[in-house]
Amino acid sequence: MLVWERPEPLDRPSPAPLSRDGIVRASIRLADADGLEAVSLRKVAAALNVGPMRLYGYIATKDELLDLMVDAVHAEIRPTGDGWREALCSLAEATRHAVHRHEWFADLIGGRPQLGPHTLASGEAVVAAMGGVDLDAAVPAIAAVNAYVIGAVRREITERRAERATGMDKRQWQATFGPYLERTFATGRFPALARVVRDGPHLDADQTFRAGLDLLLDGIEARIAH
CATH class of the missing domain: 1.10.10.60 (Homeodomain-like)
Structure with missing residues (x-):
């Protein structure tokens, strides 16, 4: 039992x-x-x-x-909203906030499905919100959002742990390794990467998470519409 x-x-x-x-x-x-x-x-x-x-x-x-x-x-993760897009967005953001409150949670999510009552209730809310979407699209859409969130929050927690271990925050790390990158890019061997570093958007963690989530949801929306 x-x-x-x-x-x-x-x-x-x-x-x-x-x-x-x-x-x-x-x-x-x-x-x-x-x-x-x-x-x-x-x-x-x-x-x-x-x-x-x-x-x-x-x-x-x-x-x-x-x-x-x-x-x-998972009792803290209760997806809300009208329609599948709001529900999936709510699921992603609530999961991320839970990981920020409980850093260890990032190490235990993913893998085999969790079957506890709070986890099932969270899943029920998401699936119910996608009631108008064919299961052939709904199931991989939910899986894709979960995979994105797990990867994103683990990256964030890894960064937090690196800051604690090294005593260097992101800005200090950039200042330390920036001159090396400038010298390397000056060789002309990595023009695409140089353009990204010099001219690309420099988003904070919240902006990066939401931008990636929006791209994923846009793709899901296009697939459902198709």
Whole structure:
């Protein structure tokens, strides 16, 4: 029986009451503060002031705990809007905002579908918004938006982590490597790249995300219209 269907143990008198939801919330607090490496059943139990063995009545493995954490964050992702385009845009932006609140979430999304109730509710909202679109177009459209968001937010989080690791923000990094690029471009070997760097748009993270999303949605719209 999956954790979503497995009942919790009967509550018992204790100085530290316990619940599956409380375990998940404590785990998310640890991950938000110090990343996924800070989440273990022992550390979660310590945060809740209980013995580690008490957790096993609620969660069988760490993988189950991670699944529950991901599903809890999906409660923050509720696509809204009139029509499929607004719903897909809302899904993308809500997912990105959730990753910004919970950086570790970027490491766990993607791969096999998540099957928790909050995740299913989010998916239901998106599919329902595409009710007027043929499934042959709707299914790959949703998959394309999810793939775009996962790639975009992972790139953003990788940049954040690089800034912390090196102590250099984007502007400092550009100032450090800019002279090298100028010398390299001066050789004339990379004219297309030189034009992009010198004359292309220099968008911030929000603008880059939305521009890419708009291009993708425009393509989906053209496919649906066709």
